[in-house]
Each structure stands twice: as C-alpha cells, then as structure tokens.
Amino acid sequence: MFIESFLQATVAGLTVGAIYGLTCVGLALIFGIMRVINFAQGDFMMVGMYLAVGLSALLASAGLAAPFVAALLVAPVLFIAGALLHRFLVSRTTGLQSVGLSADGHQAQLILTLGIALVLQNGAMILLGSTPLAVVSPLSSSAWEVPLMYDDFSTLFLNKARTIGAVVSLGVALVLFRLIRTTHLGKSLRASADNPEAATYMGIDVDRAHRIAFGLGTAVAGVAGGLIVLSYPVQPFVGTEFVIIMYAGVVLGGIGSITGAFWGGMVIGLVQQLSILVLPLQLQNTLVFLVFVLILLLRPQGLFGRSVERA
Amino acid sequence: MNNKILTRRGLGRIAVIASAAGLARPALAQAPREIKIGLVTPLSGAWAKSGELSRMGMEMAVDEVNRDGGIKSLGGARLRLVTGDCGDSPEKAKSAAQRLLSQEPDIVGGAGAYVSSFTLAVTEVTERAGVPWFTLSYADAITNRGFRYVYQTSPTAQTQAEEGLPTLVELAEKTTGRKPTRLGIVMDNTASPVNFTRGLRDGGAQKLGMQIVVDETFTPPLADAGPVMQRVRSARPDILLLLPTAVPDIKLTLEKLNEIGLGKGRLPAINNGGPMGSPDLLRVVGKDMLEGVMFITATWGNKNTQALNDAFRERTGEAWITQDSLSNYAHVMILRDALEAAASTDRDKVNTAIRAMDSTTGAATLFPGGRVKFDERGRREGAALVIAQWQNGVPVSIFPADSAVAQPIWPRR
Numbered sequence: 001m002f003i004e005s006f007l008q009a010t011v012a013g014l015t016v017g018a019i020y021g022l023t024c025v026g027l028a029l030i031f032g033i034m035r036v037i038n039f040a041q042g043d044f045m046m047v048g049m050y051l052a053v054g055l056s057a058l059l060a061s062a063g064l065a066a067p068f069v070a071a072l073l074v075a076p077v078l079f080i081a082g083a084l085l086h087r088f089l090v091s092r093t094t095g096l097q098s099v100g101l102s103a104d105g106h107q108a109q110l111i112l113t114l115g116i117a118l119v120l121q122n123g124a125m126i127l128l129g130s131t132p133l134a135v136v137s138p139l140s141s142s143a144w145e146v147p148l149m150y151d152d153f154s155t156l157f158l159n160k161a162r163t164i165g166a167v168v169s170l171g172v173a174l175v176l177f178r179l180i181r182t183t184h185l186g187k188s189l190r191a192s193a194d195n196p197e198a199a200t201y202m203g204i205d206v207d208r209a210h211r212i213a214f215g216l217g218t219a220v221a222g223v224a225g226g227l228i229v230l231s232y233p234v235q236p237f238v239g240t241e242f243v244i245i246m247y248a249g250v251v252l253g254g255i256g257s258i259t260g261a262f263w264g265g266m267v268i269g270l271v272q273q274l275s276i277l278v279l280p281l282q283l284q285n286t287l288v289f290l291v292f293v294l295i296l297l298l299r300p301q302g303l304f305g306r307s308v309e310r311a
Numbered sequence: 312m313n314n315k316i317l318t319r320r321g322l323g324r325i326a327v328i329a330s331a332a333g334l335a336r337p338a339l340a341q342a343p344r345e346i347k348i349g350l351v352t353p354l355s356g357a358w359a360k361s362g363e364l365s366r367m368g369m370e371m372a373v374d375e376v377n378r379d380g381g382i383k384s385l386g387g388a389r390l391r392l393v394t395g396d397c398g399d400s401p402e403k404a405k406s407a408a409q410r411l412l413s414q415e416p417d418i419v420g421g422a423g424a425y426v427s428s429f430t431l432a433v434t435e436v437t438e439r440a441g442v443p444w445f446t447l448s449y450a451d452a453i454t455n456r457g458f459r460y461v462y463q464t465s466p467t468a469q470t471q472a473e474e475g476l477p478t479l480v481e482l483a484e485k486t487t488g489r490k491p492t493r494l495g496i497v498m499d500n501t502a503s504p505v506n507f508t509r510g511l512r513d514g515g516a517q518k519l520g521m522q523i524v525v526d527e528t529f530t531p532p533l534a535d536a537g538p539v540m541q542r543v544r545s546a547r548p549d550i551l552l553l554l555p556t557a558v559p560d561i562k563l564t565l566e567k568l569n570e571i572g573l574g575k576g577r578l579p580a581i582n583n584g585g586p587m588g589s590p591d592l593l594r595v596v597g598k599d600m601l602e603g604v605m606f607i608t609a610t611w612g613n614k615n616t617q618a619l620n621d622a623f624r625e626r627t628g629e630a631w632i633t634q635d636s637l638s639n640y641a642h643v644m645i646l647r648d649a650l651e652a653a654a655s656t657d658r659d660k661v662n663t664a665i666r667a668m669d670s671t672t673g674a675a676t677l678f679p680g681g682r683v684k685f686d687e688r689g690r691r692e693g694a695a696l697v698i699a700q701w702q703n704g705v706p707v708s709i710f711p712a713d714s715a716v717a718q719p720i721w722p723r724r
Contacts, residue, residue: 001545005538012537130357132558136597141566141574153545157537157570231566232532233559233595241532269534276538281529282500 002277004154009273011158017269018166019227021262023242024249025173026220028261031250033193033213036094037106039113041221041246042239043120044082048074048222049234050124053133055226067135067161068168071226075219082218085116086211094210117239124236132233137161140231165227172223173262176216180258189213193256248292254305263303267291346388346656348373348646349395349421349442350639351408351433356399360591361425361635366394367627368636369422372643382647384654390647393418397429404429408436418442419656420649422642425635427453427468434461443662445645447609447638454688460662462645462685464638464678465609466694471583472507473515474696475607479550479581480519482698482710486721495525495548495578497539497555497564504554507583511552524548531557533564540567543578553580553604558595561587565600576603576720581698583607585634588699588706593630598704603720610637611697611706613714615676631705637677644674645683679711 023045030038048071055070062069093108140161148154180186191199192209199206225234232238249268253260268288275287295303350369352362373390381387395411397404404424412418420443424433427450437444438458446453446461449468454461466474476494483491494516498504516523525546527539533555543551553568555561561582568574580603587606612620612632619640623632632640645665650656653664669684680693698710702717709719 004545005541008541009538012535016534130359131591132595134562134595136595138599141569141597141600143570157541159537159567159570162535231535231563233562235558272534273538281527281539284530284534 001154003150004148004156005277006274007148007156009276010270011156013270013273014266015159015162015166015269016273017266018169019162019224019265020245020249020269021265022169022173022224022227023221023246024253024261024265025176025258026217026224027246028250028253028256028258029176029213029217029220031247032256032258032261033189034094034210035104035106036090036109036214037113038217039110039243040117040120040239041217042241042243043117044078044218044221044239045225045228045242046124046234046236046239047081047120048078048225049229049238050128050133051077051222052226052229053135053234056135056137064137064139067137067139067226067230068164070135071168071223071229072172074222074226078222079215079219083211083215085218086214089116090214091207091210121236121239128236130235132235133229134233135230137230139164159231161230165230168227169224172220176220177259185212245288248288252292252295252302254302257302257304260302260304267303344388345391346382346385346650347391347393347415347418348643349393349411349415349418349423351395351404351411351421351423352397352425353399353404353429354394354396356397358397358399358426360589361586362397364629364633364635365423365425365639366392367623367629368632368639369643371623371626371636372640372647376643376647382650384651385656388656390643395423397424397426397433401428401432405432405436408433412436412440412442417656419658419661420444420646422446422639424448434458437461441658441662443646443649443658443665445639445642447634447642449609454690458689460658460689462665462689462691464641464645464683464691464694466696467690468503468506470694471607471609471696472510475507475583476511476515476521476552477519478607478696478698478710479605480521482719483550483579483721485712486719490520491549492521493524493546493548493550494521495543495546495551496523497525497527497543497551497553498529499531499555499557499560500528501531501556503556503584507554508552529560531555532559536560536563536567540564540571543568544571544573548578551578551580553582555582556584556586558592561592562596562600565596565604569600574600574603576700577722579603579605579721581605581607585609588633590630590633593704601701601704603701605698605700605709605719606706608634608697608699609694610634610641610678611699611708612637613679613697613708613716615714617716619677641674641677644677648673679714681714 027041030036051074052070055073056067059066059070093105093112143157143159146156188204188209191204192206196206249264250261253264271291272284272288275284352365353359354362369392373392377389381389393415395407397407422445424430427448430446430448430453434444438460443460446463447465449465451467451469454463525543555564585608620632649661649664653660671682675681675683679695679697682693684692686692697708699706699708707717709715709717
C-alpha cells in the first residue's frame, strides 16, 4: 500500500515536475538572462494554451499526436510575438536604454509587464469569454499500467498524456540547453547575461540577444502551456495560477541558470506530489514553499546558482 | 463650474418628471398596459453564463404569457422583463438591485440572484422596498431572516445535505438490490462541499450504516489527481462523493477515475449542484468522461418539462434546459398566477396572493415535490431533491422515480 502510494506520487511528481520545469526554463531565459521581472509570463502561457486548443482542433486529422504537434507549433508564433513585444515595448526599459532609469529600469519593467498581463487577461476575456476550454484527448484519461509484483491488485498508472508531455518537455529543455551551451547564439546570450557592457565591446548586439532571449522565453512558455492544456482547462486568468510556481522554480534552481530552473521546477513538482505521503492533501503547496524557504536559508544562491557578485 | 450648474438643473428637471410619473401611477394602475418584473443576476464575470441562462428562462416565460393574452384579470396587461447585472461580488449585486428598483420603481416582483451571497444582498434591498422576490439559491440564511417578501423554491442547503445521501442510498438499493456500505469522499475545501459533507463525518454516515473508507480534501486547483484517486482505488468504496467545484479539478478527477478503470459509472460518482449539468462541460471534459456521473440539484428537466425543454432548445440553441432557466421560467409563471389572483399590481396584494397560493398544477409541476405552497419563512413546502445522471452526453433526471426521464445506471456488483 505504501509502496504503491510512494511510486504513484513519485510518477506524478516527475511528470508534473517536468512541465513545471519547462515553464521555469521559459522564465529563466527572461528573468535570468535579461533580469526582467516579467509578470506576464503566466499570461504568455495562457496565450499558448488558447493557441494550442485552436491548433489541435485544426490538426484533428493528425489523430492522437495532434495536441503535441499543436503545442510545438505554438513556439514559432509566440517567438515572433515575444520578439515584437520586446522590440517595441520591453526594450525601452531594459539593456542600455535602462541606464539612467531608477533601479536599473526594474520599476518600469514591473509596471510594463503587469500592464501587458492585464491587457492579455482582459483581452482574452473579451475575445474568448470566461468559459474554460481544453484539449479533449483520450490520452489524458488512459494510462500505461505497470502491475506491481508484490500483490495482484497494486498497479502503477502512467498517464499517457502526462508522460508524453513530460518527455516532450524534457526534449525541448535539452534542445535549449544545447543551444545555449554550444552555439554562437547561445554564447552571445550568455555574454549579454553576464555583462551587457563588456558584451557590447566584444561586438555582440546585446539588444538583439535580449530580443531573442525574450522571444525564446515566450515561446517556451507557450509550448509548456500547450502541454498543460491537455489536462488543465484554460481560462483568461489561468496564468496567475502558474506564475508563482515559475518564480519559485527559477529562484530555487538559482537565478541565471537555465539548467537550474528546470531542476527547480522538477523539485517543486516532486515535493508537491510526495507531500501527500506525510501531510494532509490540503497542505500540498504549503510544503512546496516550506522547502523553498529552507533552500533559500541554507543555499541562498539556489541549487545551481553561482555565489558570485555580478560586476 | 458652468457644467455643474447645468447638471444640477438637469437633475432638477429629471426629479420633476419623476415625481410627475409617480403621481400618474395610481391612474395607470387601474388599467396597466405593461407590468414590469425584475431579474437581478450575474450577467458579467465568472457566473455570467448562469445569469444568461436565468435570463433566457425568464424571457421565454414572459413571451409565453404575453402570447397567451397577458394577465387577463388586469385587462390583458403584458409582462416586461427588466434586468440588473450583479457582476461578481455581493456589493455589486446590492447596488444592481438598488439601481434597478430606483430606475424601475413600478416593478411588481422579481427573481435572482443565483449565487447565495448575492441573493442575500439583493433581497436586503427588495425586502425593504416590499417587492416579492423569488430565488433558486440554496443558503438557509436567505429565508432565516424573517423576511416577508422572499421566496425560496429550492430545498435549502441544509435540507440537501441531510437528504442527499439517504436519497442516494435508497436509489442504489432500489436499483441494485444491495445497500452500499462503503462511502468515499473526494472534495475541495470550498464552502459548498464543506457544508454538504459536515454532517456525514459527524455520525451522519454511520447512521445510514455507511463507513467512510476514504476521505480526501484538497485545496484547489489540483496539479495531478493521480495520488488522490489511487487512494480511492485502494479503499474500494461503493459510492464516491466527488465534490470538486472548479472545472479544472472536475476534469482532472474524472479523467483519473476513468484511467484507473472506475469511470463510466463503474464507481458511482456523485457531485452536488447544478453546474455539474452545464453543457459547457461537454467541451472541456468530454462526453465519455461524464458518462454515469450523477449530481444532486434542486430542479432538472423531467417528464413534465419535455415540451418546455424542446421549446427552450429551439428558442435558444442551448443543448438542454438547465436548473437556472427552468427555475426562473417557473418563477415568472408563479408571479403570473399571483397577478391573476390579485387582479392588481399592488405589491402587497401580489404578495398576499403568493402567500395564499397552494397549487399542484402549472408551475408546480416543474419542481420536484410538485407543489407551490410557501411556508411562514417563504420556503416552498415539500421542496425535494432531484438526482440527474449523465447518460450518453446528456444529463437526465433519474430521481424521483415518478417524474424521472431515465432509469439510473448503477453497476451491480
């Protein structure tokens, strides 16, 4: 009985955690690299969820794969949207333009992204209404059943939609890691993150790097949203339910670390689901933040953060 | 400055016109050509859909009354519906009621406001103005305040909690020939499920000969229902009270129930409240997931409402008539009967007519219990529960048997 509960909670934690991880990676690109406190990140995810619902309806002929293809197709759309948003709005409060603004432009960024969030939420409310929408797929209500050998009743259920979603999340995150680690583009992103001024002297177009980072962060949020909407209906205000977890994950993993953000999300998923073994169900999220506070007390730079002062 | 004076002058003019209208009213009351009835309900915000459905029900009733010659005892006076929007808070609900009553001072009666806390606020206003007011809201407090003009046509929350489970046990026994003994509860910690289940844990379940074998309460929203439903699976209850109130949690728990092989009615799952019968759930959760799920509600389409249901569908394009539309349709019909009996648009006379009413025909047949007679407090006597079940993508009433449209699907084990 306990073993079954433990395994089931671990599986739930891993699958939930992988998707949380992806949402955190999206925020880490924006918050970690560009130091933009982005309140609208959850709402980018909401836009991704709506897009995925629409796209998977269009792709219905693709059968069971449709929702996942739709989730990936959200990426280019939101990349462009994010890059444009950066070009025309966010760039005015970041990078070299923020020199001379109070608190390095953070206050202006806060107000700007909060404004974007409000516009997105209420825009969705006007256009799409408050009725929740979801991708209805047989995959989200069926499972691969793994019988546990110690008796003939206990079974481990691996929800198909969630398991595939977790694998896709992991894949997208890995592609991003490689992009950041090995490509020229990744190097310019990292250089712009570490020291924008020095990067400019090295001939890197910091503004462009930030634009790409913002686009990537938005696109990743959209893909994550597309995967979540398989099991979680979307309504205009759904973003606020996830944005706190994103920030917790990024800080937990260590600000500035993309890998760290993924593991931060994973830790949150695992703690949230495993808490059911020791605590009443109602307190699921309480334990998440208890662990969060503990880690900040013992390791303030986060799990993967470097404890160096930025220049 | 100039503007202000103009506005004041404008206001003065309006006041003059308004008082003239007030003076003219007694004359009009002799042979009114139009009788206004009010609806105060959420027409924006999270409950907008329910409010919209309420309005559809009332409009349909008003059109039918007018088509059939209006109020005959008042020379064929026609009904007209005027509405106020509650928005998303009791404060807004209260000011919506105040605004409506000041803009339309000659309203003879009305209905609203869906959410119990809104109804409590709205009826504070309507009671003071002496407007007979009908509601489908459940809270006991609505008719516990000694009000004389407020009528509750649904069974109250406490009645539902007390009668819900015994009714289910009886239904299970009748259908399967076997009394269920193991009860499971999975719910969120919002007010409605907490109140609904409180009595069960304090010995209510035991009195029915039932043992609570799994009892899980979560804080919405759930991230994954796996671990919770796995406990349900291990505990093997005979009946599961599945009481999430948020749509995402309804989806997660139902999908998980199917995934672990207990869906489609194999483990009878029962929710509480009309929203579980919303056509919108079809799009979000899907027909297969909903199959076999039951819910307890105050009214639902039954044998007596089939013609009404068809007319409603044709008129509105909605998939079926819900509790909101049905109750409010009936509220208009009760008001019509009261107006006919009172032969006056005087609110007190209408109110007296409602108090004197004891009918088992017309609007009464639309309610479970089949009777329109209100007690001292304004509660409908004999207000009973309906149980409906999703069968083939449509929620159909399965209890009480005399008005049920379909047989319950209850697995025999």
